[in-house]
Amino acid sequence: MEEEAGVSVDPDHLRLVHVVHHKQSDTIDRIGFFFLATDWVGEPVNREPDKCLALEWHTVHDLPEDIIEYPKEGLLGYLEGDGALTEHGWE
Template identity: 45%
Template sequence: MVDRHLIDAHVLLVDGDRLLLSQRGGTDEFAGRWHLPAGKLEAGESITVAAAREANEEIGVVIDPSDLRVVHVAHVTGSGQEARLGLFLHASRWSGEPSNREPQKCFAVTWFPLNEMPSNMIEYAALGVRAFLDGAVVSFSEHGW
């Protein structure tokens, strides 16, 4: 195992009683499974800026980083080749209509009723969704960015 941890930012985009999920593309063990719009932090980037950037790159929506609230933090192994720290952020506002902007990485982008999440979600993403649905409140701050 590599001697580092990845940091992922996951975006929970909720419209009324629906949550937006993306279906992973590719050929690995996660292909065809549902996940949240997400991605890894880049050098010099804060969590909220990374989440807003990933949402724009993957699904074409614009989110002001100040409209993101952390609802869950998960430190996991077994979800890829490296251990990771995942931060799940709920977007209170955004602009634009979500669409699949990365068809080479994603099979579909679909709204799901909050009470009917797909059974084939990636377990790691399901943790953050479950925490959000259970009303999780997480204290979080950024300093020095």
């Protein structure tokens, strides 16, 4: 969190809320772990502008069209309560 968003989070204030198993291509797959932070220190900022276009706040009903698919699936999987795991991109 500190490296990418400039905030510090005590592990006691993190809760694992969803996992996404994402098939990116025939040779690359990823597992994303999504945590809910209930408290943090600092103001979120984009500390990796060469890797991340922007750090913005959106409501779940107004997500940007260019959101990356597998983080979107993790967010929606948690918010919609569809279970602890989403498989994305697999046939």
